[in-house]
Amino acid sequence: DQQVKQNSPSLSVQEGRISILNCDYTNSMFDYFLWYKKYPAEGPTFLISISSIKDKNEDGRFTVFLNKSAKHLSLHIVPSQPGDSAVYFCAASGYSSYKLIFGSGTRLLVRP
Amino acid sequence: DTGVSQDPRHKITKRGQNVTFRCDPISEHNRLYWYRQTLGQGPEFLTYFQNEAQLEKSRLLSDRFSAERPKGSFSTLEIQRTEQGDSAMYLCASSAQQGARSGELFFGEGSRLTVL
Numbered sequence: 001d002q003q004v005k006q007n008s009p010s011l012s013v014q015e016g017r018i019s020i021l022n023c024d025y026t027n028s029m030f031d032y033f034l035w036y037k038k039y040p041a042e043g044p045t046f047l048i049s050i051s052s053i054k055d056k057n058e059d060g061r062f063t064v065f066l067n068k069s070a071k072h073l074s075l076h077i078v079p080s081q082p083g084d085s086a087v088y089f090c091a092a093s094g095y096s097s098y099k100l101i102f103g104s105g106t107r108l109l110v111r112p
Numbered sequence: 113d114t115g116v117s118q119d120p121r122h123k124i125t126k127r128g129q130n131v132t133f134r135c136d137p138i139s140e141h142n143r144l145y146w147y148r149q150t151l152g153q154g155p156e157f158l159t160y161f162q163n164e165a166q167l168e169k170s171r172l173l174s175d176r177f178s179a180e181r182p183k184g185s186f187s188t189l190e191i192q193r194t195e196q197g198d199s200a201m202y203l204c205a206s207s208a209q210q211g212a213r214s215g216e217l218f219f220g221e222g223s224r225l226t227v228l
Binding site: 009034041042043045089098099100102103 | 157162
């Protein structure tokens with residue numbers, strides 16, 4: 001039972017354009033969401049997070065949007081840069097839960 | 113480098129052998145996690161320690177798997193009688209969150225296991 005789903009295994013965008021990565025979740029107890037980025041041969045690194053009391057969180061070129069009614073979140077990267085090419089994982093947790101549940105990832109390729 | 117370190121980075125073993133992975137978390141972090149990642153999938157939770165106490169284990173962690181964190185610092189993950197299905201990347205992460213959630217996890221580079 002996949003509680004966190006990333007239905008797009010890959011995404012290719014032109015440098016300078018917007019990248020939009022999507023994530024859906026099924027567990028209504030989730031109230032904290034994170035995005036991680038992973039380069040080959042490295043561990044995942046934290047990118048940005050959002051609490052369920054918000055619907056948007058912004059950090060530089062990265063913005064995460066949360067739609068609780070649709071159980072959907074998205075990560076916007078604008079403008080996209082070639083160095084953003086990586087696998088992006090969505091993750092979720094619930095209050096008093098110590099573990100993160102990860103999606104299967106989306107591989108982003110930013111073309112120069 | 114004061115990040116999470118894992119050793120070895122890559123282990124190749126024959127089916128039936130035992131393997132052990134070590135994780136050194138960020139020194140001030142009291143929470144330590146083990147995850148497993150297979151090709152095309154995201155990290156899957158295996159187990160969690162708060163200091164030296166193992167507070168949660170996933171159903172994925174069969175009896176052949178054991179994890180310890182004896183002094184609340186480094187941790188080991190041992191797999192006995194390895195099977196080909198154990199081939200995966202084993203990721204360790206730590207966090208310092210004091211509240212009732214995990215917060216941001218800091219991952220190591222992982223230990224890749226190949227079982228022949």
